[in-house]
Amino acid sequence: MKTFLYSLLLAALAVSTNAAEIKLLNVSYDPTRELYADYNAAFAKFWKAKTGDDVNISQSHGGSGKQAQSVINGLEADVVTLALAYDIDAISTQARLLPADWQKRLPNDSTPYTSTIVFLVRKGNPKGIKDWDDVVKKGVSVVVANPKTSGGARWAYLAAYAYALEKNHRDDTAARDFITKLYKNVPVLDSGARGSTVTFAQRQIGDVLLAWENEAHLALKEFGADKYEIVTPSLSILAEPPVAVVDKNAKRHHTTEVAKEYLQYLYSDEGQEIAAKNFYRPRNETVTAKYAANFNQVKLVTIDQEFGGWTKAQQTHFADGGVFDQIYQQ
């Protein structure tokens, strides 16, 4: 009897000390599918080793702006890993799910990796596209997503705009003419970067894809380096995709601790390696040096330098009635 009770007690203890399964939802932008598929597996392993708990991470992907709006509308993300800070700012200001100073909580303004905009052209570069000037030539068909909904497309737009400003000695009118010509060459606007890749690579539309650097490399891997090649323009923009814990959701789900660690681990050596392997430019200098061959040298401007930050850029270019609306209606 005593043995039986002892066994019962042990069984009860075993049940009570069973590892917990934690669920985490990461709402991200379009081209990070492969990055987070790799990273989530690595983090789950790390977390299990650290705490003994299983963490099951779900992903949601789409145009960055659309994803932010989904979170604002109630999609219960524990963390967001979006294409640009403005979209997370929107979650903070409109839904008050995280504090306004969220960017200060992690190093590098909460951007654990960076990227930029490059060109993906068909093998042999039949239209001879080498720089932004070639993209706006008559007869060149350009594929890019809608900057109203896609973070990557906003970066692409701003990269082109920055090039035009530099080329035209900061003449904004000339830059507008340049960007107008560019979008006259765009036959179809997808809502997200991944959709643009599908348009260009799968549907075989257009001569050049304005793509995230990582997305362009992924297209080479996916569709074959014998079919496409990457062209790096003379100037592009430093895209800094940020990450943040959605405090109120995480608190409600009791996932704050694991959510914080999930993002912090992106800065670890392993996190940085995974980013670099997926063609995101790592912040860690050692890892950057190790994967230097993956990334072409390019002059990168920042949004703060060229456009006065995201808030200003958003208002000027992408808000309703902004420059993009004006030039796209022409």
Add this chain to the structure above:
Amino acid sequence: MKTLKLKQVIIAGVVGSQFGLPVFAADNAATGTNGAASVDIPAFAADGGSPAQEAEIKALKQQVEALVEKVDALEQHTPTAQAATISDLDQQVRILQRQREIDQETATAKAATAPKISLGANGFSFSSADTNFVLQLHAVLQFDSRTFFHDDNAKGVDGFLLRRARPILSGTVARDFEYNFTPDFGGSQVQIFDAYTIYHGAPYFQIEAGKFKPPVGLEALQADVNTSFNERSLATDLVPNRDLGLAFKGDVSGGVASYVVGLFNGASDYNSTVTNSYAQNNKSVDARLFFQPWKNSDVNGLRGFGFGVGGSYENDNPATNVTTSLTPGYTTDGQQKFFTYNKNVYADGVHWRLSPQSYYYYGPFGLLGEYAISDQRVSNDNIGGKKNVDVHNTAWDIAGSWLLTGEDASYNNGVTPRQNFDPRLNHWGAWQVVARYAELNVDNDVFSGYSINHNYSLANPTTSADGAQAWALGLNWYLNKNVRANLSFAHTTFSEAYGGNKYASGSVPAQSENVLFTRIQLAF
């Protein structure tokens, strides 16, 4: 260059053959936007020529233009140009296809977030995309006729009446909060019948507040549009109709057991709270337990069996306005009052009810029965001495139904005909026969103390019956889920007047009641 020369040869051939103009004149011709060589007729030919020449030149010019067009068309058929054209066309088609895909994706995404509107047999419904907010518009319209037989025109008014005319607003807000607002424009006065909200915390725990049906009588809780007959039975005379209150309720094990317990103002027998406030301090606790043990089982023959008990308890305080706690009267199927208390009678103490109840539905067959006890302490203030009586009234009913056309019968889901009424297709809807028997027995103590000269009783035995028995037969025709026609006949007899008295001529119990009902019902 090759194609250019071909044109030059043609042009020169045509023009030169007529005027002998030098062929090389075209060597410097500019290339037009479409790649074709433009042709300039020398000015001197037009200026210096006769009108006939001018006309001829004009005609030739037209010929040349036509030839140029033909040459352009021929050029399009060269392999290089064809390849370029096909490539352009291919891109255009691909772009259009992709645009269509994107438009469809956008439309799908938009549809997922767009509010939804629907209209059908269940009424109008407007809802947010996530269905957290729903507004439904329903309506119930019952147009009746009552024809009384053998009543010597003394009682029972023959005629048409709008029994119920209710627009119903219902739905949910913030996903978990259901609401219902039902005014009634039928009968003799406009009033709010239902106005409540239910918080759906979980299936086993919900909170309902407002004005709604207290959980006591089985037939009373059946929706007005689903009852077998135009009017509910004598057993429903002893239970409350609608009341203001707060209730906790829920279903356990998928509805195998359900409970309701609530605190209400306390409605009198067969009565609704007409006003939306209350003048008494006392409250009534009403509760109901109901079981459907085989509801989710595979035993088809027992799934539709349910049983339970409902009841209420309150303690009417005579210091407050307790006349409202007394029944305004018990009525026959024809809605004639066959029992009322005397004017100086009031509630004075505990009022409790108990109603064991059961139903059974299997295929087209339905059976519903309940027993009701209403036990209430009442008093009067006669000069001859205060009388305080514990009045113990009882009633019961049993009602059966059979759908001749084979549809499934149910307690509260209505009838959906297999074939909606459409004579052009020889479809005649669903037909149901119904039968019911009911009795109500009034406690004889309410009549004691009565004499012709001194009425110390609580009710007058010459105008109020101490019992009624009623049977009814009917035929219901469901044209479709929303439209129904009823025809029924009810016969009510009354017990002998208490204490050897005789019912007064012209009083309701003085003769049996025979009434023919018809109804046209529209509900959606």
